[in-house]
Amino acid sequence: xxxxxxxxxxxxxxxxxxxxxxxxxxxxxxxxxxxxxxxxxxxxxxxxxxxxxxxxxxxxxxxxxxxxxxxxxxxxxxxxxxxxxxxxxxxxxxxxxxxxxxxxxxxxxxxxxxxxxxxxxxxxxxxxxxxxxxxxxxxxxxxxxxxxxxxxxxxxxx
Ligand SMILES: [Zn+2]
Ligand SMILES: [Zn+2]
Ligand SMILES: [Zn+2]
Ligand SMILES: [Zn+2]
Numbered sequence: 001x002x003x004x005x006x007x008x009x010x011x012x013x014x015x016x017x018x019x020x021x022x023x024x025x026x027x028x029x030x031x032x033x034x035x036x037x038x039x040x041x042x043x044x045x046x047x048x049x050x051x052x053x054x055x056x057x058x059x060x061x062x063x064x065x066x067x068x069x070x071x072x073x074x075x076x077x078x079x080x081x082x083x084x085x086x087x088x089x090x091x092x093x094x095x096x097x098x099x100x101x102x103x104x105x106x107x108x109x110x111x112x113x114x115x116x117x118x119x120x121x122x123x124x125x126x127x128x129x130x131x132x133x134x135x136x137x138x139x140x141x142x143x144x145x146x147x148x149x150x151x152x153x154x155x156x157x158x
Contacts, residue, residue: 010066012085015083016037017037017038018036018050019039019042019046020042022039023083024037024039024040025086026063026070027040029058030057031048031055031056031057032054032055032056032057033049033052033053033054034052034054035059036051036052069083073090073091073094075091075096075109076096077096077111078095078096094110095109095111096110096111098110101121103117103121103123104121104123
Protein backbone atom coordinates (compact mmCIF):
# COMPACT_ATOMS: atom_id res chain seq x y z
CA UNK A 1 0.00 0.00 0.00
CA UNK A 2 2.73 2.40 0.94
CA UNK A 3 4.61 1.69 -2.28
CA UNK A 4 1.79 3.18 -4.31
CA UNK A 5 2.56 6.72 -5.33
CA UNK A 6 -0.60 8.71 -5.05
CA UNK A 7 -0.35 11.82 -7.13
CA UNK A 8 -2.57 14.57 -5.89
CA UNK A 9 -3.51 17.15 -8.42
CA UNK A 10 -5.57 19.47 -6.35
CA UNK A 11 -6.78 22.67 -7.89
CA UNK A 12 -7.68 25.99 -6.41
CA UNK A 13 -11.33 24.89 -6.14
CA UNK A 14 -10.33 21.89 -4.05
CA UNK A 15 -8.11 23.92 -1.79
CA UNK A 16 -10.85 26.02 -0.30
CA UNK A 17 -11.80 26.38 3.33
CA UNK A 18 -15.09 24.56 3.94
CA UNK A 19 -16.02 27.10 6.60
CA UNK A 20 -15.16 30.53 5.19
CA UNK A 21 -14.62 29.59 1.52
CA UNK A 22 -11.31 31.40 1.34
CA UNK A 23 -8.35 29.87 -0.46
CA UNK A 24 -6.15 27.88 1.85
CA UNK A 25 -2.38 27.87 2.07
CA UNK A 26 0.19 25.86 3.96
CA UNK A 27 -0.08 24.60 6.68
CA UNK A 28 -2.94 22.40 5.47
CA UNK A 29 -5.69 21.52 7.92
CA UNK A 30 -8.27 18.85 7.27
CA UNK A 31 -10.96 17.15 9.30
CA UNK A 32 -10.13 13.55 10.12
CA UNK A 33 -13.26 11.86 8.85
CA UNK A 34 -13.99 13.48 5.50
CA UNK A 35 -10.88 15.45 4.68
CA UNK A 36 -12.74 18.73 4.48
CA UNK A 37 -10.20 21.49 4.19
CA UNK A 38 -9.94 24.34 6.66
CA UNK A 39 -7.90 27.48 6.53
CA UNK A 40 -5.53 28.10 9.41
CA UNK A 41 -7.77 30.71 11.00
CA UNK A 42 -10.90 28.56 10.94
CA UNK A 43 -8.96 25.49 12.06
CA UNK A 44 -7.70 27.32 15.12
CA UNK A 45 -11.06 28.86 15.96
CA UNK A 46 -13.39 25.93 15.26
CA UNK A 47 -11.19 22.95 16.17
CA UNK A 48 -14.00 20.71 14.86
CA UNK A 49 -15.28 20.53 11.29
CA UNK A 50 -18.54 22.42 10.87
CA UNK A 51 -19.53 20.12 8.03
CA UNK A 52 -19.18 16.77 9.73
CA UNK A 53 -18.15 17.40 13.32
CA UNK A 54 -14.91 15.45 13.25
CA UNK A 55 -11.78 17.00 14.66
CA UNK A 56 -9.40 19.04 12.56
CA UNK A 57 -5.77 18.11 12.17
CA UNK A 58 -2.82 19.39 10.24
CA UNK A 59 -2.10 17.01 7.37
CA UNK A 60 1.67 17.00 6.97
CA UNK A 61 1.54 13.98 4.66
CA UNK A 62 -0.57 15.91 2.21
CA UNK A 63 1.71 18.91 2.56
CA UNK A 64 4.60 16.73 1.43
CA UNK A 65 2.56 15.51 -1.55
CA UNK A 66 1.65 19.02 -2.62
CA UNK A 67 4.99 20.60 -1.91
CA UNK A 68 6.14 20.51 -5.52
CA UNK A 69 3.06 22.46 -6.60
CA UNK A 70 4.36 25.40 -4.63
CA UNK A 71 6.31 28.16 -6.25
CA UNK A 72 8.83 30.28 -4.46
CA UNK A 73 8.49 34.03 -4.32
CA UNK A 74 11.12 35.46 -6.68
CA UNK A 75 12.02 38.46 -4.56
CA UNK A 76 15.33 38.22 -2.80
CA UNK A 77 15.05 37.72 0.94
CA UNK A 78 11.48 36.43 0.94
CA UNK A 79 11.96 32.62 0.75
CA UNK A 80 8.23 31.97 1.06
CA UNK A 81 6.39 29.52 -1.18
CA UNK A 82 2.82 29.65 -2.41
CA UNK A 83 0.37 27.87 -4.61
CA UNK A 84 0.61 29.46 -8.06
CA UNK A 85 -2.70 31.29 -7.69
CA UNK A 86 -1.47 32.81 -4.43
CA UNK A 87 1.93 33.77 -5.69
CA UNK A 88 0.56 36.32 -8.11
CA UNK A 89 -1.35 38.03 -5.35
CA UNK A 90 1.53 37.76 -2.89
CA UNK A 91 3.95 39.35 -5.34
CA UNK A 92 1.88 42.51 -5.47
CA UNK A 93 2.33 43.04 -1.74
CA UNK A 94 5.50 41.13 -0.88
CA UNK A 95 7.60 43.24 1.46
CA UNK A 96 10.69 42.23 -0.50
CA UNK A 97 9.30 43.44 -3.77
CA UNK A 98 11.58 45.82 -5.58
CA UNK A 99 10.25 49.30 -5.68
CA UNK A 100 11.37 52.66 -6.80
CA UNK A 101 11.72 55.41 -4.28
CA UNK A 102 9.06 57.91 -5.34
CA UNK A 103 11.49 60.78 -4.89
CA UNK A 104 14.92 59.71 -6.21
CA UNK A 105 13.81 56.61 -8.17
CA UNK A 106 16.51 54.48 -6.58
CA UNK A 107 15.46 50.85 -6.31
CA UNK A 108 14.95 49.32 -2.91
CA UNK A 109 12.67 46.64 -1.54
CA UNK A 110 9.33 47.58 -0.08
CA UNK A 111 10.43 46.48 3.39
CA UNK A 112 13.30 48.96 3.36
CA UNK A 113 11.46 51.82 1.76
CA UNK A 114 10.54 53.50 5.03
CA UNK A 115 14.15 53.46 6.13
CA UNK A 116 15.28 54.66 2.73
CA UNK A 117 12.89 57.59 2.61
CA UNK A 118 13.55 58.74 6.15
CA UNK A 119 17.35 58.28 6.15
CA UNK A 120 19.17 57.32 2.98
CA UNK A 121 17.33 59.12 0.24
CA UNK A 122 19.42 61.92 -1.16
CA UNK A 123 16.42 64.17 -0.84
CA UNK A 124 15.78 63.29 2.78
CA UNK A 125 17.48 66.47 3.98
CA UNK A 126 14.76 68.44 2.23
CA UNK A 127 12.14 66.20 3.71
CA UNK A 128 13.50 66.68 7.20
CA UNK A 129 13.30 70.47 7.12
CA UNK A 130 9.76 70.32 8.32
CA UNK A 131 10.69 67.95 11.08
CA UNK A 132 8.80 64.72 10.99
CA UNK A 133 5.89 65.92 8.91
CA UNK A 134 7.78 66.19 5.61
CA UNK A 135 8.99 62.63 5.36
CA UNK A 136 5.89 61.43 7.12
CA UNK A 137 3.67 62.93 4.49
CA UNK A 138 5.78 61.41 1.73
CA UNK A 139 5.74 58.01 3.36
CA UNK A 140 2.02 58.14 3.70
CA UNK A 141 1.62 58.91 0.05
CA UNK A 142 3.99 56.11 -0.84
CA UNK A 143 2.02 53.66 1.28
CA UNK A 144 -1.14 54.76 -0.45
CA UNK A 145 0.67 53.77 -3.64
CA UNK A 146 0.91 57.22 -5.10
CA UNK A 147 4.05 56.11 -6.79
CA UNK A 148 4.86 59.20 -8.74
CA UNK A 149 5.34 62.38 -6.84
CA UNK A 150 5.97 65.53 -8.78
CA UNK A 151 9.51 66.56 -7.97
CA UNK A 152 8.31 70.17 -7.77
CA UNK A 153 6.59 69.14 -4.54
CA UNK A 154 10.02 69.32 -3.02
CA UNK A 155 9.97 73.09 -3.39
CA UNK A 156 7.66 73.13 -0.42
CA UNK A 157 10.46 71.81 1.73
CA UNK A 158 13.14 74.26 0.65
ZN1 LIG B 1 -11.61 29.44 6.81
ZN1 LIG C 1 -15.44 17.47 7.88
ZN1 LIG D 1 7.60 37.39 -1.25
ZN1 LIG E 1 15.00 58.09 -2.44
